[in-house]
Amino acid sequence: MNIQKSFQGLQQYGSLYLVATPIGNLEDMTMRAIRTLQEVALIAAEDTRNTRKLLTHFEIKTRLVSYHEHNKEASGPELIKLLLQGESIAIVSDAGLPAISDPGADIARDAIAQGIAVVPIPGANAALSSLIVSGLNTDRFTFVGFLPRDKKSIVALLQQYAAYRETLIFYESPYRIQKTLQYMLECWGDRQAAVARELTKRHEEIVRGHLSQCIAHFNEHQPLGEFCIIVEGLNDAELEKLEEASQAWWKELSIAEHVKHYESSMSHKDAMKQTAIDRGVSKRDVYNEIHR
Template sequence: MNTTEPAPRAKTFQIAGQSLPAGRLAAGLYVVATPIGNLGDITLRALETLAGADLVACEDTRISRRLLERYGIATPLTAYHEHNAEAVRPRLLARIAEGGAVALVSDAGTPLVSDPGYKLVAGAIAAGQTVVPLPGASASLAALVAAGLPTDRFFFEGFLPPKSGARRSRIAELRALPATLVVYESGPRLADSLADLAEGLGPRPAAMCRELTKTFEEVRRATLSQLAAHYAEAGAPKGEIVLVIAPPEEEAASDADIDAALRQALRSLSVKDATAAVAAATGRPRRDVYARALGLERTGDD
């Protein structure tokens, strides 16, 4: 009778027909970004981690299996999504506690963005387990850099409420936010959401980014009202959609605002320093602010 145990699974991955070894990973949770469309958009480190892990937790095993098969990775898959998370999460944490390496992926992009992954990460941290992030593709960032809108400050909203009343209320809360907005939306709701955004935010520049990195990638740039009119007529587009919306325009400081700021600054600063401070804060030309400061000083209005 042969009692020899089977040899452990070879941990390898393939690139361009070449098989490469993947070392065994230390116990922990590995949060792995995967492509948002084009399967070539994955890092070498991500491939080595997926191959070296003991288990890959994913939203949809059918989708993740296509990625693993593309690169010759044989790591077992298990489903982890919003419908089974409460039951599966303790088992994943137990696997890590026993010395296992678990890789967490989403259907596309970076995990924890609009999926239940953050609870698994929080549970691992609470249990004192190692959490290792592996950065990579993200639909929100890809859309942001393609939109041609300000990127110095942005706010990721995710999906707006599906019902119009709640959606309009949320848009009203976002109106004054001094940042570019990044919003996810589905094709069937796109026209209605754009109409509500145009009504609530005004004629802001925006970009509709669809199927990024895929064959039918599209970026349509226009005002919110123009985009709303287009999709009301054209109908619902297919694919994954990201809306990027410009921040509100900053209102220019009035002369009264400038004078009030100067009066406050002149209580403790020289005319020169007060001018510099107020010009920097308001964006008004220093020459104009200096002239107003001299006027206040001559009249003793400080």
């Protein structure tokens, strides 16, 4: 068990601050974020060039170092060492909250394991900003983030979320947005969606409509900027139809045949997992049945 009291008493080590930065508009930088970046001994950034512009704008002169996906194995232990020596460090990403779809999550986990306080400095976040302007249900939602690269893995992952009733949130690049929307349409049908880009910037745009309408829009208008895709979850009527269809097609199959059916579009491991979900049994039961 790990219990952290961030602001009570003297800390044995330095603190690791996860500092949110603007996702576009510099006015979204909070006063607390600016003060924290001024006071820490070191700022570790995903891209030092982008962060240098931010620091210059706010006249922050704290030492800046690089920490990203490709150097985290070497840089991470060095940062932990400094924290254990009593130095406080801020982690920032290119935009938004660090540790969301970036390596900040790795150093946060390592710091916690060492008993180092990990303190959030909240601010702008693209996923939640897109959700609240989507017009879709915000009561329950699931953040998926970036999809895999190859089609087989994308389809397999989308199929896992097909029966989710929560609103689904994805990140995507302008180079893959049209294909990703098409895969969603093929896997889920023509659901309501919202596609947001360039949030808080001059060219902010939110495209709302069915998946097919969003696809048509980007076929006519070149996708530019980073995207967030919000897609409605399965409603009660659709869930009932899905359950009926699911029971209809596999009930005559053996478990081995059921798994083999899914292996045409996903890995053996994922096929066993989906089979277990369909049948309402554990994955271990499926494994034992096909390997006995």
